[in-house]
Amino acid sequence: MSRLDLENQDQLEDVTEKEIEEPPMCEVLLYNDDYTTMDFVVRILEDIFHKSSSEATRIMLNVHYNGFGVCGYYTSEIAETKVKAVHISAKEAGFPLKASMEYI
Secondary structure, rough: OHHHHHHHHHHHHHHHHHHHHOOOOOEEEEOOOOOOHHHHHHHHHHHHHOHHHHHHHHHHHHHHHEEEEEEEEHHHHHHHHHHHHHHHHHHOOOOOEEEEEEEO
């Protein structure tokens, strides 16, 4: 290999390492309130977060008894989309359910 080829290979390896960096991860949280029904929270967890019925019920009970519950861990873009989907669904159903995302 020529010297030019070796320099290009080093540059390519540097670029490849930068491009492979994993995106930041977030956890998505749901918060308890006095108006949103337990059934609606379970439905949100099943429909938006693709949780099984038993897992959705477990998370809903965490929300109910602890004031919040972790729905899952996602890349920041997916977490943001899921938070917006929760707020839209809750508003359409007439509930004040809140969700947020936190970087981990």
